[in-house]
Amino acid sequence: AAVSPFLDPGAQTSEGQLALIHLKRDLLTPVILEPSTPDGEATERRVINTRFGSFPHSNLVDIPWGTQVRAAVVDHRGRGKKKDKKRKREDGGEGEDGAQESGAATSGFAHIVPPTPETWTTSLPHRTQVVYTPDYSYVLQRLRVRPGDTIIEAGAGSGSFTHASVRAVFNGYPAVENGTANGADSKKRKRNGHVYSFEFHEQRAEKLREELREHRIDPLVTVTHADVYEDGFSKTIDGVAPQADAVFLDLPAPWMAVKHLSRTKPPAGKSSTSTPQPQGGAEQDSSLSSTSTSSWQSPLNPRKTIRLCTFSPCIEQVQRTTTELRRLGWTNIEMVEVLHRRIDVRRERIGLQEEGLRGTIPMPATVDEALGRLREVEGRLKLFHESTAAAANQDGGAAAGANVEKGWGKESKNQRLLKIKELEKERKTYKEGRLVHRTEPEIKTHTSYLCFALLPREWTAADEEKARRKWEGEG
Template sequence: MSEVPEPEMAPASNPLPSPSAFLHTPESIPYSSSPSIIHLKRDLLVPLSFQSNKDQPETHDTRAAAYSSKGVLNTRFGDFPHSSIVGIPYGSQVLAAPLTNNEWNRKRKRREDPSEGATAEPKSTGFLHVLAPTAELWTASLPHRTQVVYTPDSSFILHKLQVRPGSVLIEAGAGSGSFTHAGVRAVYNGYPDGRSGIGKEGRKGKVFSFEFHKERVQKLIDEVERHRLDGLVEIVHRDVCKDGFLVTKMVGEQEEEGISPRATAVFLDLPAPWLALPHLTRRTRPTPSLPTSTGLTPSPSPGPTVAEDGSVTISNDKASNEPYDSGKPSALSSTEAVRICTFSPCIEQVTRTVSVLRKLGWVDIEMVEVQHRRIEVRRLNPKGYENGAGPRTVAEAVQRLKWVGEYREHKRERDSADSTATTVKQSPTEAWRTQNSREKEGAKDGKIITRTEPEIKSHTSYLVFAVLPREWTAEDEATAQALVEQTTKSVVNAPVDGNLKGNGKLKWKGEKEEKPMSKRQIKRAEREKRKTEEGKVEGDEAIEDEMIEGESAPPGNEEEGKDIPSAEGGNYKMEVDG
């Protein structure tokens, strides 16, 4: 089977580029093609890369009303020169510079000194935060070319697929690259050329991303290069439903085709994932047609035939019990179990996908729907009379009328009195406001309420998960059995070959087998065991009786010269006087 060759280490003379900011956060914001995330509001993020002014492209984000040109970021919160942002730590707050749109008019010629705005004093209002790029922030701020997979879905998918550092992930339907960035962070354990200083030994994690739209493929390739993820992500322009998942690699100066990625996890974001499933088996075999009215049934490799008019011709060959090998290597790992996830918005797509998964030998099939909601929890404080609240009880209403009458009388007295010579006491209403206002009754009196966000950036698609076990042949079984016999023969006594018969237990192959006992033999063995135990008990009792009789016998009845045990543990000899 063809396999992906290990990349060669870069020569020591050529300096390696710095790793991606998505994987290793720099100490300060650098001039780089990798973007930084401009945080204007909670749900208003803008990706922006800081480069030299002559290389800085003009970018425009209509959602944030942000425009970046000539080294200045123009937003509704103010103008922010790039030179005032570069060099500070990530997470810093940057105040707007006192520059107007007229000063930085886009139609004016470039200034001789492009860094003039860096020394301008900041405004008292208007600010932003600069955040380090992550997969979550990139998902929330990336330019949408297609519908994206948001963080609640991508995190759950990577968890269920058990993607970890060193894994090889296949993604079909890259789209805007949201899941690609999340996947590369999950599989990352160092660059193949060792630029990050980690993961130089062992298998390197990698993401193979397939997309059939040529324009989106080119944009994804440009993003991967600018984000410095090359070597960790490979973008392939292909229709996987027709051509499969094998990749092309440069071996020396020649291009070798049909190389297996040896994937351990697969994510399919396709409109018809069941058409790509026959290419994700270790031994491709014909798939029978499904009882559907459309006729779009799964087909074996090399896939369905697509005519120029867009019609699809599907093979209706019946499935055979004999293994079928098309001569192509499998795109899956042959030494590990492979996990798959399909992303489908319709339940009809789910049923057809599950049917094909079962026919192709996938197990542990389950469907999950992620319903992510953001809930705001707050305390609703009771309103006071000044905010329009009415009395809560009749007694409170009567008391309020009393205070109103007292207040009117107090007001007349205050108007008639001389303010310079007479000290007027505080009115009852003012005293009540300071001591008995509902707004000062305490926070515990307010009700706790929750509210769901009206707009949630998530999908309502169905996620189908399945597992393809490792292929296990007779040779693998013989090798494993020999290894077990060699390592555990002296400590384990368990059946490994043959069938159990009766009440006997089979030992390791080559050892003496215990013959089963009949019922008569079992009863005889039990009787002999009881007799042995009874004889032992009778012998012990006889010895105890002899010792007791020897201690209680009178001296006159003993014969001369007989040894009698003493209390001190020794023996003494009795003599009889004449």
């Protein structure tokens, strides 16, 4: 049975699997490894052409994840000539292999890595703005999403958040058994957790379904094409209400959707944000409970406190959402902005100082470094004088004896300088300079404001009675 490489990539790549070609930092190319044609005929024509060279699929299958693969010389029909798929380069970067038989570039190398939500987010085809790793990792932990949980997300967009949530809810049970997706079996679905994804744009919804199938995580996600402002979250394409534990809304107007995240049937009317129903809390009239009224079913898990997060770029959107959440009885409303910064830590050479022997070297950063440097220069001068004396007394003068013992012979001045340089190699140049850290300037810091809120669990008359009995020790 096909296991998703997102959930269990195994030890090595295999045919038909999604893999990522890691070309350099932040540059990954997703590829389904297909060295054969769909009818099974083997071919080496399938090639990934990059500016670091060409990588035939046939060189990428059945190798351990993380392998460094060299670009191949590719003939005009796209056949890889280098068969040595596991050949590794030690020197890094683009190599010397310039030979070109066709237009395809050769010379570089890449690493082949398994797909993860993080690598997928970096490389996925953008159909919309996406939620990036720093935001979704924070959101998922604040929503306390655990294996076996059910999440609602809207809109699905490019599926970046979808992939991260699938991994968060996956409980380790095979998503596919006997070749059949067990996502339709509600018991198995519960065990593994589930993501109910809503998307208003039909093509986007269909594209996401396709991708999820390709990534073999479709049994864990139900993508419903719907306008959640109008239709809410109870009607899914599967015909079941999600009973979600957590909700993530990445919509232009989340305040228009929250009335549907209700334990009671929301008032009818087009996109109305008025006439809210108070929700949660012991004072709620249990006769309004979703379990006791009409065919409408709440999309929320009645036994749990529901955690919600909305994702909006503007503060005005947050204000509208929080006003609506307060009116609807949500509590603990809080806004967070994740300011993600990549910090570059390195040693900085502050100013330069000319030094004949070593060329240009950095100025010392501290008094200790300066003292160390002085001692070093003194030591080197001493060595130089000793070697000069040794050279002058080449013919065996008694005064030179000690220096000859040290190995100074009849070298030229340059040879002696080279030798001194060799002796200096033990110096730990990587420790030179002042340790500094800088924020990388090109990184965007503001993505969106995250607005969190809680909806207390449903509390019915039966729950109250049960609690009373427990309190009074009646069982």
